[in-house]
Amino acid sequence: MDVLQTIQALREELNKHNYNYYVLDNPTISDYEFDVKLKELQELEAKHPEYFDENSPTQRVGGAITKNFETVLHESRMYSLDNSYSKEDLLDWEKRAQKILGDVPLEYTCELKYDGASISITYENGKLKRAVTRGDGFQGDDVTNNVKTIKAVPIQLKGDFPPKFDIRGEIILPFAGFEKMNLELIEIGESPYSNPRNTASGSLKLQDSSEVAKRPLDCLLYSLIGSNLPFASQFEGLEKARQWGFKVPKQAQLAKSMDDVFAFIDYWDIHRHDLPYETDGVVVKINSLQYQDELGYTAKSPRWAIAYKFKAEQVATRLLSIAYQVGRTGAITPVANLEPVQLAGTIVKRASLHNADQIQKLDIRVGDEVFVEKGGEIIPKIIAVDLDKRPQDSEPTIYIHSCPECETELVRKEGEAQHYCPNFYGCPPQIIGRIQHYISRKAMDIEGLGGETVALLFNNGLVKNYADLYELKKEQIIPLERMAEKSADNLINGIEKSKEVSFERVLFALGIRYVGETVAKKLAKHYKSIDAIAKATLMDLVLVDEIGEKIAQSVVEFFENTENSITIERLRGFGVQLEMGAHHDTTVSDLLAGKTFVVSGVFEKFSRDDLKKAIEDNGGKVGSSISKKTDYVIAGENMGPAKLEKASQLNVKIISEDDFIAMLNG
Numbered sequence: 001m002d003v004l005q006t007i008q009a010l011r012e013e014l015n016k017h018n019y020n021y022y023v024l025d026n027p028t029i030s031d032y033e034f035d036v037k038l039k040e041l042q043e044l045e046a047k048h049p050e051y052f053d054e055n056s057p058t059q060r061v062g063g064a065i066t067k068n069f070e071t072v073l074h075e076s077r078m079y080s081l082d083n084s085y086s087k088e089d090l091l092d093w094e095k096r097a098q099k100i101l102g103d104v105p106l107e108y109t110c111e112l113k114y115d116g117a118s119i120s121i122t123y124e125n126g127k128l129k130r131a132v133t134r135g136d137g138f139q140g141d142d143v144t145n146n147v148k149t150i151k152a153v154p155i156q157l158k159g160d161f162p163p164k165f166d167i168r169g170e171i172i173l174p175f176a177g178f179e180k181m182n183l184e185l186i187e188i189g190e191s192p193y194s195n196p197r198n199t200a201s202g203s204l205k206l207q208d209s210s211e212v213a214k215r216p217l218d219c220l221l222y223s224l225i226g227s228n229l230p231f232a233s234q235f236e237g238l239e240k241a242r243q244w245g246f247k248v249p250k251q252a253q254l255a256k257s258m259d260d261v262f263a264f265i266d267y268w269d270i271h272r273h274d275l276p277y278e279t280d281g282v283v284v285k286i287n288s289l290q291y292q293d294e295l296g297y298t299a300k301s302p303r304w305a306i307a308y309k310f311k312a313e314q315v316a317t318r319l320l321s322i323a324y325q326v327g328r329t330g331a332i333t334p335v336a337n338l339e340p341v342q343l344a345g346t347i348v349k350r351a352s353l354h355n356a357d358q359i360q361k362l363d364i365r366v367g368d369e370v371f372v373e374k375g376g377e378i379i380p381k382i383i384a385v386d387l388d389k390r391p392q393d394s395e396p397t398i399y400i401h402s403c404p405e406c407e408t409e410l411v412r413k414e415g416e417a418q419h420y421c422p423n424f425y426g427c428p429p430q431i432i433g434r435i436q437h438y439i440s441r442k443a444m445d446i447e448g449l450g451g452e453t454v455a456l457l458f459n460n461g462l463v464k465n466y467a468d469l470y471e472l473k474k475e476q477i478i479p480l481e482r483m484a485e486k487s488a489d490n491l492i493n494g495i496e497k498s499k500e501v502s503f504e505r506v507l508f509a510l511g512i513r514y515v516g517e518t519v520a521k522k523l524a525k526h527y528k529s530i531d532a533i534a535k536a537t538l539m540d541l542v543l544v545d546e547i548g549e550k551i552a553q554s555v556v557e558f559f560e561n562t563e564n565s566i567t568i569e570r571l572r573g574f575g576v577q578l579e580m581g582a583h584h585d586t587t588v589s590d591l592l593a594g595k596t597f598v599v600s601g602v603f604e605k606f607s608r609d610d611l612k613k614a615i616e617d618n619g620g621k622v623g624s625s626i627s628k629k630t631d632y633v634i635a636g637e638n639m640g641p642a643k644l645e646k647a648s649q650l651n652v653k654i655i656s657e658d659d660f661i662a663m664l665n666g
């Protein structure tokens with residue numbers, strides 16, 4: 001095989017695995033094997049720029065920046081749908097259609113109505129050409145670079161696809177991905193997104209496509225547009241699209257009568273809550289394309305389709321009180337305490353009120369009867385007040401002015417919705433939250449110490465700051481509630497071990513606002529030490545790739561603060577890693593002489609090649625498979641189970657990337 005053939009074979013194979021994973025939800029190789037093949041292709045493409053293809057699976061990781069999204073005319077208009085809210089509405093719609101068509105028997109395709117951002121994607125000769133948002137229906141924005149990063153969207157079709165057509169569908173963000181994104185935001189002190197739909201459509205307009213690639217977006221398709229398409233009905237069209245490689249949800253059903261349609265609606269009105277993504281109704285379409293043609297369009301929507309909207313699940317209940325929570329970053333979140341009530345299968349006692357503006361806008365008052373709705377969010381929200389039932393003596397809600405925990409006067413920055421308690425160093429939930437963040441799994445990952453213990457330590461006056469952890473004595477811990485000799489030992493050992501945690505994670509652990517895991521890695525790689533970061537000016541920082549002004553400002557403020565400087569000096573004194581490990585310089589030593597290593601899996605801090613180089617540079621040997629001669633297996637993520645078993649059978653030590661770094665650091 002020549003290089004081009006190898007490249008093409010790899011592309012085809014990777015496309016197939018993407019399809020198996022993201023469309024069929026049925027992967028046939030491990031993530032690790034996939035990454036290895038992708039890497040191989042990336043390397044070949046880098047060596048042979050003459051074979052560049054904008055539709056290669058390597059382009060899915062994104063990287064293209066779109067400063068201004070170009071406006072593009074839709075070749076055929078993207079219509080809206082008429083809405084209906086009752087079965088009578090649907091029967092009326094059927095009558096209107098039959099009046100135009102004559103009294104012919106009609107069949108319908110019933111589909112779920114996915115709640116996301118509509119998209120129209122053009123394919124030419126089986127290749128993804130362009131993806132455009134709906135816009136005003138006549139023209140939309142070209143978001144091709146971003147849509148290409150969504151793995152469920154095929155970039156190369158298979159089967160008997162026509163030479164040119166548009167396919168339409170909905171870009172959605174499944175609940176699980178939405179919740180994960182929100183947890184990550186909360187972790188770095190940002191406000192969470194309000195709902196999956198807005199987050200999906202916002203994602204399409206991000207300038208940096210590699211950011212879009214990181215978002216767990218999905219794309220569900222429902223309609224093919226073009227001339228001479230090889231099918232005669234909507235339902236066949238869906239099947240064809242599926243065969244060509246598109247993700248077309250299986251729930252779509254052919255209905256022979258309105259009764260079948262009603263059965264479909266009744267079923268999904270209940271079972272939509274089991275779906276992994278949001279749906280807000282059912283779309284009923286007259287199945288025959290010929291009839292669709294005859295029916296045509298009104299000014300805004302097709303006569304051959306209609307949406308049936310589910311009633312949002314809502315209940316009325318009484319607002320008992322409003323509580324104000326203080327987060328790690330000092331952000332205040334108002335929470336409604338409700339008279340417990342049944343909603344969509346669970347008992348609801350609390351609802352989110354978002355912020356002061358929201359309370360004022362809805363004029364929510366304690367004692368009111370409020371309507372509560374459950375959307376994609378974890379906790380439900382209040383959407384309206386029943387003014388007719390408002391008690392006579394009701395008083396407008398006055399938002400708190402001072403912190404419920406430390407009584408400091410709250411501040412609200414220009415343009416921000418949230419109030420903050422500025423008492424960063426004195427407000428208990430902020431102090432506790434910061435230490436909890438420091439010890440958390442993705443940060444210092446301190447074994448033997450959990451969030452509750454942190455609160456316990458704080459409440460007993462033993463720690464006020466994460467540096468205090470390193471001065472804890474066993475005798476101080478044993479007398480605490482639920483503590484004993486053993487648990488105190490574990491705690492002290494866990495804290496001691498955290499001194500080996502790599503600099504980039506320490507940087508994340510410090511809890512600098514807006515400095516999440518990725519940003520911490522970027523900064524650590526760029527500056528190599530905390531001293532260099534502390535010295536960097538706002539101007540220096542914004543010049544670093546992906547560091548915007550908001551982050552830069554926050555970093556500068558953090559290091560300007562004397563208390564933070566003192567804390568960092570203390571951490572340094574305790575031996576916490578405040579600079580990059582030795583492996584990042586090309587140090588050469590004989591530290592690993594006589595030792596054989598096998599490298600397996602995917603690593604965070606090294607590429608596999610760098611890891612091998614580091615072993616050899618330091619006198620070690622790299623083995624290709626695990627044998628009795630192997631001293632260590634360095635295991636990354638996704639190391640295969642067979643290898644794990646073999647290593648343990650042969651009593652070969654399995655170490656992590658961090659253990660390896662520690663080894664190099666002597």
Ligand code: AMP
Pocket residue numbers: 079080081082111112113114115117118119134169170222283307
């Ligand atoms: P609306 O925005 O309420 O006018 O509803 C029309 C929109 O519903 C369309 O533009 C599509 O984006 C969206 N939609 C979601 N699921 C479907 C589906 N199965 N068939 C047609 N449109 C759908």
Ligand code: ZN
Pocket residue numbers: 326403404405406407408421422423427428
């Ligand atoms: Zn406070």
